[in-house]
Amino acid sequence: MKEIEKYVKPYDANFTTMIPTGFVKYMRTCVIWQIIRFIMINIKMLIVVRKSHG
């Protein structure tokens, strides 16, 4: 949460946005979790690609 303390100031434009917590940021680069996400994202993208190729 250091980023929040560092960058977010009360009533600045970024005061009303979602800020990721430390857990969310950790999961973004957690290799095990990201391997699972890699598979899921690829499946989702392939479905969209398939739908888009008529």
Next chain:
Amino acid sequence: MARLVVMGGGVSGHTAATFAKKWLGNDHEVVVVTPNSLWNWIPSNIWVGVGEMTKEDVTFPLAPVYAKAGIDYRQAKAVSIHPNGGTNSDKPYITIQYTGQGKEGQTEEVAYDYLVNATGPKLNFDATPGLGDGNGQLGSNTVSVCTADHAVHANEELQKIFDKAKTQKQKILVGTGHGMCTCQGAAFEYIFNIEHEARKAGVRDNLDIQWISNESFLGDFGIGGLHMKRGGYAASSRLFAESLYSERGIPWIIGAHVNKVEAGKAHYELLDGSMNEIEFDFAMLIPPFAGVGLKAYDKDGSDMTDQIFAPNGFMKVDANYAAGAYENWKASDWPRTYQNPIYKNMFACGIAFAPPHLISKPMSSPNGTPINPTPPRTGMPSGIIGKTVAHSICDLIKEGPNAHLHEASMAEMGAACVASAGKGLLDGTAAALTVYPVVPDFEKYPGLGRDLDYTFGEIGLAGHWIKHILHHMFIYKAKLNPGWTLIPE
């Protein structure tokens, strides 16, 4: 034997030419006219711009690839189209001017039976005083990542800033350099890659990194934004974009038309009509796009450019250009076959076709200055449209003029997009997105305009891996290596 001439060798033109040659074989001729000797995987230019890739990593020579495919390659720029032929013949032709192959400056007439305009955009730096050099090229006040050479230069300048930032504060400005720009995605990727590299270099605390764009809200991206299912909500891309900018400490200026650039200073007008300026030590501002300036002439030599091209220089196709106000826009306004309405042997694909209107809602300041993103026509849609056009032309050649034309409306196709937010095998991140359809269809999907089952996005290391794999996969495909047709556009 019929001859297909493809003007342009970018994503769309290269796709059209290579598939057409594969389907037509040696019974017919495919000619590619492009001023470039190198093919460039443009999505990776942002990594060249931060020193994480070299020019050689994102380009390869076109000549050996076209020689292998049996495609007649002319390294030249197309100058004019003569769809009714000239004084000596009714055969349509284009005029080209060589830029390489030892014939630099020479002009030539190239006859065609079918013509594909895939010339891409003119990077219209001079639309903003100080952004260009007055001769149509990038000026000295800012850098660009639009071409591989630009990106190499951008990295050289960025490294100087990083060196200075070891001892003093430096200001970085990234975004769009005009109120009518598209390609916010490239600027988005570049600013987050700079931020990522600055952290790695240990200079982040001495950098003030600022975003500026013509979007009316962050996350518009020229497609009117998108919504994604998250936590039981249909959440706007604005939330995710603002979140990322906030997390990385990047303040934003939006609804901005940069109207003048000087050394170290950009002047801009906001949607509220106010005039402002901002100082920088390093700036990368995307220029607006225009058509490449092709002219069209009738048989008697009279100028008929306005019949074939829209005022912005892009080629008219089977779109509804009379849709009028935003309230009247429909998904069906968007072209399906990309065939020119007057000359049925002429098609346009990729950025070269004239869109019927914006995708984002038009905005202007009280001073009357239009400030809104123009429609993106790059990446996956560009490749699909190129392949679709090639398919139609091959059928026309083989089956005759009554052959059914293939269709690929951007209002009926989706797009997968991966936007890098930093490069690294274990610490990189990218936003992986799909949007379906690209152009929102508010009749079919009332409210949000898109199918939430096929529109999603998330940021993480997996996205970075996908972007890196796509880099190698699409260069492999563009080189026509074994199995290239199995890789989708």
